[in-house]
Amino acid sequence: MHIRKATLQDLDIITPLFDGYRQFYRQASNLEGASVFLKERLTNKESTIFIAFYDREETEAVGFTQLYPLFSSVSMEQMMLLNDLYISPAHRGKGIGTLLINSAKELCLSLKQKGIVLQTETTNPAQQLYERLGFNKDPDLHYFWAR
Structure with missing residues (x-):
């Protein structure tokens, strides 16, 4: 396996994976929309994406x-939101999720950030992976407002 940060030149590589991720969460396939969304994030430096090969x-x-990126006003520190993690179905159970999360942790440590927050469905089997890699459930983070 090989993990690296994505660049704008990787848009055609990550778009189908991102579309697969969205479909996993019961969204209709939308390759064009996925490409536009990712291009905006990368162009505006609003996210960091790691790709597993x-x-x-x-x-x-x-x-x-x-x-x-996120910020904690209380601790006055920056932290990260691990918003998306997706492994192609044929490659699940091979340690790729661990490698991707460890890449995120290394980035967090190198930038001297507070930590990493993540959110997933309560039925997502990946919760076992998160807990095995040191993530703890935080009962304080359970409200959400939607328009």
Whole structure:
């Protein structure tokens, strides 16, 4: 496996993975919309995306994670939101999620940030992975307002 940060030149590589991620969460496929969304995030430097490749030659992208910046007013520190984590179904259970999350942790440590927040459905089996990698459930973070 090979993990690296995505650049704007990787848009065609990450778009189908991002579309697959959205479909996992019961959204209709929308490759054009996914491409526009990711292009805006990368162009405006609003997120960091790590891509997992099956090999060092980068012939097959098999997963990604996307992180957004957050700030804690109480601690006056920056932190990250691990918003998206997706592994192609054929490659699940091979440690790719661990590698992607560890890449996010390394970035967090290198930037001296407070930590990483993540949110997922309560039925998502990836919760076991998050807990195994040191994430703790936070009962204080359970409100959401929607328009």
